[in-house]
Amino acid sequence: MPKRIPVGILGATGVVGQRFVQMLEHHPWFEVAWLAASDRSEGRPYKEAAHWRMKTPLPAAVAEMTVSPAKPEGAPRVIFAALDASIAAELEPRFADAGHALVTNSSALRMKSDVPLVVPEVNPGHIKMLECQAWRRKSKGFVVTNPNCSAIGLVMALAPLQQFGIETVIAVTMQAVSGAGYPGVASLDILGNVIPYIPKEEEKMEEETLKLLGQLEGSKFVPAPFAMSAHCNRVAVEDGHTESVSIKLKKKPAAAEIIAAWNEFRSDPQELKLPSAPTQPVCYLDAVDRPQPRLDVDAGNGMTASVGRLRPCNVLDWKFTVLSHNTIRGAAGAAILNAELLKARGYLD
Known part of the structure; x- marks a missing residue:
């Protein structure tokens, strides 16, 4: 078996950080070699600092690993980040400027003009923007982001329909409590209840969807030219974001054509066998x-x-429901797939 690439995890003790650890345990290309978290976790064995919340056992290979400070010094080149946005805004550019390849789940840099926001099946070509980042940073370091957990499921359903000309999208989400991290939403707030507000979630969905489904023209991202509205709700479900979507299309496909577009949809990750x-x-x-x-x-x-x-749909053209796993496809799994695409395209050499 070829030697695996050593990788680090920033924010390793949180829910998404733990999901990274879980998903990378038997990864054929990447091997966890460095874990970093906040000051209160620094210097402690990971098994003590993490308060493991995954449904599979804590991987033995990382259990005794000492949690490092969240600094670029001593970290491997490839870093997966699962940081709060307020912390990420400061830390992530420091790692990139120091030459690290940072693949992040944070929202802090998603809408920056030279930062690729990528779902590999949807817009793999957007990673070419890294050439502009490299020129600006004057280093081999870069940042690639994956989208908001609710935007990912939506754009995966919309991407196969772009051939029909998307004109309007309205999405109403029912988002799992795991999306709020741990301990997350208080049980007395969510049990038997729906919370019709998630801070900044609707804005993220609307902005990110248009960037993801837009075009890279030279050194500029051009957003998709359709109207988008999102309503976001937190519901008492452990994992999985469900979305009710209405859509208006320029062309008028039959239902069978839309279903075939979904089922037959394949892209770079499938062709590359990531x-x-x-x-x-x-x-x-x-x-x-x-x-x-x-x-x-x-x-x-x-x-x-x-x-x-x-x-x-009596108001637009069609309506449907889409479901995606918010901490796998919507977070850690999305970042890992982005890193696999980067490796396959030579950006991690």
Whole structure:
């Protein structure tokens, strides 16, 4: 077996950081060699600092690893970041300026003019913006971001429909509590309840969707030219963001054409056979009551977006439901797939 690339995890003790540790345990290309977190975790064994919350055992290879300070010095070149946005805004550029390849889940830099916001099946060509970053930084370091956890599921459902000309999108989300981290939303607030507000979530969905489905023209991102509106709600579900979507299309495809577009959708990760890529990135479910988080959230090892309930819309053209795993496809898995794409394209050499 070829030697694996050593990688680090910034924010390793949080929910997304732990998901990185879990998903990288048996990764064929990457090996966790460095863990970093806040000052209160620094210097402690990872097994004590992390308060492990995953449903699989803590990997023995990292259990005794000492948590390092969140500084570029001594870190491997490739870094996965799972930091709060307020911290990421300061730390992530420091790592990139020091020559590190930073693949981040944070929202801090997603909308920067020279930072690629990437879902590998949707807009793999946007990584070419790294050439502009390299010129500006005068180093081999860079930052690549993955989107908001609710935007990812949405754009995976929308990307196959771009051939029909998207004109308007309205999305209403029902977002799992794991998206708020740990300890997250207080039980007395969420049990038997729906919270119709997630700070800055609607703005992120609207802005990021247009950047993801837009074009890279020279050294500039041009957003997609359609109208987008999002309503975001927190619900009492552990994992999985469900979205009810209405869409207006320029062309007028039949339902069978839309379903075929979803089921037949393939892109660079499938062609390159990237280790974390699902065989089928978007899967249409025929049952009238699917997708459901309890039944479908783990499709494609958590990397497939499940779509269902396609039917005519009396206001726009069509409406449907999409479900994606918010901490796998929507967070750690998204960043790992981005790193795999970067390696396959030679950016980690």
